[in-house]
Amino acid sequence: MRLDWLCRACVLALAFCAVPAWAAFDLPELMTLLAKQKSGEARFTEQRFVHGLEGPLDASGTLSFDAPDKLVRRTLSPRIETMAVEGNTLTLSRGGRTRTLALDSMPELLGLVEAMRGTLTGDGATLQRYFRSTVSGSAAKWTLDLVPMDSRLAAQVRSMRISGRASDVLGLEMEFVGGDRSVMNITPGNAAPSSAPGRTTP
Amino acid sequence: MPQQQAGGPPGWRRRAVVLLAWLLVLLCGAVVIARTQIGADLSAFLPKSPDVRQRVLIEQLQSGVASRTLMLGIEGGSTEQRAAVSRAVAKDMRESKLFDLVQNGDVGDWSEAGAWVLQHRYQLSPGVVPGQFTAEGLRDAINETLSMLGTPAGNVIKPFLDRDPTGETQRIAMELVPASAPRSEDGVWMSRAAPRALMIATTRAAGSDLDAQAVAIARVHAAYEAATRGMGATAPKLLLSGPPVFSVMSRDKIKTEAIHLAVVGGIVMGGLLLLAFASPRALVIAFLPVATGVVIGTASVSLVFGSVHGLTLGFGSTLIGETVDYAIYYLIQARGAAVAGTGWQRWRDLNWPTVRLGLLTSVCGFAALVFSGFPGLAQLGVFSIAGLVAAALATRYVLPVLAPDGATGMGMRRYMAQMAGALVRGLPRLRWPLAALGVAALALVLWQGGHLWRADLGAMSPVPKAAQQLDEMLRNDIGASDGGVLVVAYGDDEQAALRNTEAAAARLDALVEQGELVGYETVTRVLPSVAVQTARIASLPNAETLRANLAEATKGMPLPASRLGPFLADIEAARKLPPVERAELAGGPLGSILNTLMYQRPGGGWGTLVVLHPGAKFDQGRLEAALAGLPEVQVVDVGRELAGLYQRYLHEAFVQVLLGALAVVVLLGIYLRSWRRLLAVCQPLLFAVVLTLGGMALLQAALGILHLVGLLLIVAVGSNYALFFDQLRTTGRADEDTLASLMLANLTTVVSFGLIAISDIPALSSIGRVVAPGALLALLLSAAFARSVAPAKAARP
Numbered sequence: 001m002r003l004d005w006l007c008r009a010c011v012l013a014l015a016f017c018a019v020p021a022w023a024a025f026d027l028p029e030l031m032t033l034l035a036k037q038k039s040g041e042a043r044f045t046e047q048r049f050v051h052g053l054e055g056p057l058d059a060s061g062t063l064s065f066d067a068p069d070k071l072v073r074r075t076l077s078p079r080i081e082t083m084a085v086e087g088n089t090l091t092l093s094r095g096g097r098t099r100t101l102a103l104d105s106m107p108e109l110l111g112l113v114e115a116m117r118g119t120l121t122g123d124g125a126t127l128q129r130y131f132r133s134t135v136s137g138s139a140a141k142w143t144l145d146l147v148p149m150d151s152r153l154a155a156q157v158r159s160m161r162i163s164g165r166a167s168d169v170l171g172l173e174m175e176f177v178g179g180d181r182s183v184m185n186i187t188p189g190n191a192a193p194s195s196a197p198g199r200t201t202p
Numbered sequence: 203m204p205q206q207q208a209g210g211p212p213g214w215r216r217r218a219v220v221l222l223a224w225l226l227v228l229l230c231g232a233v234v235i236a237r238t239q240i241g242a243d244l245s246a247f248l249p250k251s252p253d254v255r256q257r258v259l260i261e262q263l264q265s266g267v268a269s270r271t272l273m274l275g276i277e278g279g280s281t282e283q284r285a286a287v288s289r290a291v292a293k294d295m296r297e298s299k300l301f302d303l304v305q306n307g308d309v310g311d312w313s314e315a316g317a318w319v320l321q322h323r324y325q326l327s328p329g330v331v332p333g334q335f336t337a338e339g340l341r342d343a344i345n346e347t348l349s350m351l352g353t354p355a356g357n358v359i360k361p362f363l364d365r366d367p368t369g370e371t372q373r374i375a376m377e378l379v380p381a382s383a384p385r386s387e388d389g390v391w392m393s394r395a396a397p398r399a400l401m402i403a404t405t406r407a408a409g410s411d412l413d414a415q416a417v418a419i420a421r422v423h424a425a426y427e428a429a430t431r432g433m434g435a436t437a438p439k440l441l442l443s444g445p446p447v448f449s450v451m452s453r454d455k456i457k458t459e460a461i462h463l464a465v466v467g468g469i470v471m472g473g474l475l476l477l478a479f480a481s482p483r484a485l486v487i488a489f490l491p492v493a494t495g496v497v498i499g500t501a502s503v504s505l506v507f508g509s510v511h512g513l514t515l516g517f518g519s520t521l522i523g524e525t526v527d528y529a530i531y532y533l534i535q536a537r538g539a540a541v542a543g544t545g546w547q548r549w550r551d552l553n554w555p556t557v558r559l560g561l562l563t564s565v566c567g568f569a570a571l572v573f574s575g576f577p578g579l580a581q582l583g584v585f586s587i588a589g590l591v592a593a594a595l596a597t598r599y600v601l602p603v604l605a606p607d608g609a610t611g612m613g614m615r616r617y618m619a620q621m622a623g624a625l626v627r628g629l630p631r632l633r634w635p636l637a638a639l640g641v642a643a644l645a646l647v648l649w650q651g652g653h654l655w656r657a658d659l660g661a662m663s664p665v666p667k668a669a670q671q672l673d674e675m676l677r678n679d680i681g682a683s684d685g686g687v688l689v690v691a692y693g694d695d696e697q698a699a700l701r702n703t704e705a706a707a708a709r710l711d712a713l714v715e716q717g718e719l720v721g722y723e724t725v726t727r728v729l730p731s732v733a734v735q736t737a738r739i740a741s742l743p744n745a746e747t748l749r750a751n752l753a754e755a756t757k758g759m760p761l762p763a764s765r766l767g768p769f770l771a772d773i774e775a776a777r778k779l780p781p782v783e784r785a786e787l788a789g790g791p792l793g794s795i796l797n798t799l800m801y802q803r804p805g806g807g808w809g810t811l812v813v814l815h816p817g818a819k820f821d822q823g824r825l826e827a828a829l830a831g832l833p834e835v836q837v838v839d840v841g842r843e844l845a846g847l848y849q850r851y852l853h854e855a856f857v858q859v860l861l862g863a864l865a866v867v868v869l870l871g872i873y874l875r876s877w878r879r880l881l882a883v884c885q886p887l888l889f890a891v892v893l894t895l896g897g898m899a900l901l902q903a904a905l906g907i908l909h910l911v912g913l914l915l916i917v918a919v920g921s922n923y924a925l926f927f928d929q930l931r932t933t934g935r936a937d938e939d940t941l942a943s944l945m946l947a948n949l950t951t952v953v954s955f956g957l958i959a960i961s962d963i964p965a966l967s968s969i970g971r972v973v974a975p976g977a978l979l980a981l982l983l984s985a986a987f988a989r990s991v992a993p994a995k996a997a998r999p
Binding site: 048049050052053055056057078079081089092094095097098100102104105106107108109152153156157176178180182 | 307329342343345346348351352353355356357360363373376377379381382384385386387389394681711715720721760761762815817
């Protein structure tokens, strides 16, 4: 076993010889990287591909995040609506009405929110509670693949892919059961700190 | 009835008539009792003439959802076990038809309700307003629906896209999701604080129907047993709480405690009487007046009120325990007649007037309770008066027939008499120290003032602390919002009540926007008033207009108008739908919501309940301000109203007790016709009351209404002693046997109330703790303050 592991490490080291320091880039490291950022604002554009509709659905708006648990998605186009999560409370404002819900009373919703929050806060333990996760790439360009474990969420969401650069999350793709997809591109706003993406070798 | 007769025992004809009449009365009483319903609901402690809010509260307590809600916890075991038990129990409970609503977080069975909502969406959705179906409105609404596609919710919405592109069904569904709900795990509700699955259920039977509540509770237990069979030692435990559990528990507890007290009290009193008379026959005779009193008292309450409250039985019997005194007086005082069989005549002439006066003072005291505005107290008053009068009459007419010369045996009474003699001789020396003590006690009581009377309604609850804590724990788990503030709307008919509810809901919406509330639940979400439904249907355009608007709205959209034929058809069909009415909804899948949130008021008309989910910024003052000006809408703060009720109850009881005491004094004054004698009789009673209160103050006991009733009892019972000492003083006869009868009577009273004092039921123990020491004090003080009645030493051998 040990030999096998060693072999694999060698192969990986060879494969990433251009950037040998990132050979072992894994979830804990990604999480450490992400945890550095305590808050942030960003703009997003989203395209959703739904079977049966003629053409994709476009949306855009802003995202903001405040560690440890506050997340706001504000859609500005095609119509204004806000989804805000803080702690265990989800507040939806759309069509002039505000609704408040307890997140943990809806496990499938909780899973999705935790995927976002866990990624943004670098909380690997939470992510692994709800998803099977796979990290690939390097600190300079990483992707985190999440497959839901909860059967209820798995009945709706097939997989999620979060991608980014250093401590910035730049993309979120979701694939739903039934074949619909959504792709979100995120552009960090001015609020994001301009820390160098590079890392010193361990 | 023949009053005067020549010497000798009553003739056989008279005996037969008296005994027959007595037995007949007892039989009638027994028949009435056999047909009597024993109640134990809270309503007996609520006023008969409440204000508007109190009436609303009482309706809620009697039959509202709060009184019918059971909370279940399934604790321990593994998550899977808890979830499995929760599902199995819920399934069984739903099948039993004993419950309106069984919620365990399982959302599997909403398909039927969903189909109904879909069919009636244009009547129910708040989104159906005239602007909604213009080209612009349609565009906006369709965009809103499309924004849900390509999200995890998309697969739920997609099948209805062609029929409901404006998303009315979602809009209704979103409104129906409660703003605060327990955590969900494995598809069922779980506590956030502990490994515990949670359920709530509303019984179909009214909260005041305790038999039906008991059946529902038994069903829950049976369902739990069935669900955990085979799980062995690791099976999760069942925790059950809520008002139905409390009511049934209280009734059972009162019942067993009453029986327990009656048995133990009977044995102890029997032992005392046996010691005193050394005659089983005397023992049986001594109990006859008590038994007569209980039967007649219960029957009278049943005839006057239609039912008997458990508490009335429970401690009414103790209240008239003093009737055993009548028998004791008779059995002892009728002794020693010169001619055999004439003892009863001497007793009738010499002692009966005193007993009669004692009876009248007691009746005066209890009459105060009859006129109280609280059925619970009034029942006690009627019970006591009827019981006392019946017992006194039995003593006066039945005992002479059975024991013309009193009891024959002497038993231990000789020693009792000697002790009584010693006490009567010795106590007057303590007059001044006792008086000083009384003044000190009075000062203490006055100094403590209102603080002394600080017991609250909770102190009267027979529900044990552990059960109250369990209730609070489950309530917190579930996030039950029914403990605090309710909004109730009402009207003369269903539609008026619904319109008023809609008016209140419109104002609550503003509070939701401001974050004061996170949400609320109202019946108008599934049953809008006909006016609102008609307005919604009227805002649906005809087919041609809709087609044109839709074509314009969907221009450039990924959802072509050509797909939306089913939408056009549904709108056209909706325009012809008759309004949804209560009867239709009641039989349907959403009937449980209706039954929970809407009710027929006992006094006529309809009421609806709006359940609030308060937010962090919630303020009751602002809620009341927001709803101000809506006359048929009330904000009811259950805790505050109950506290208010109790204060009113206490205040009223004070007035009643004072009036009762005043009536006693007036009666004594009329009979005694002497200020001096009146003072002599009242003095020991007053001191007994003050000393008892002082003792309670010293022990830092929190006093409540039942202590107050206890004080009245001290006066009622004590007046007998004081009057006897008055009689002894005026007649100059102070034989030790009479003193012994007083002492024995007092002993039985103190013992029976002493037993009550250690009862688990707070209502009973608070009375016992006041009366037991108070009655003893009343006797001792009567002896202490009585002058020149001490028998000469060895007056009788």
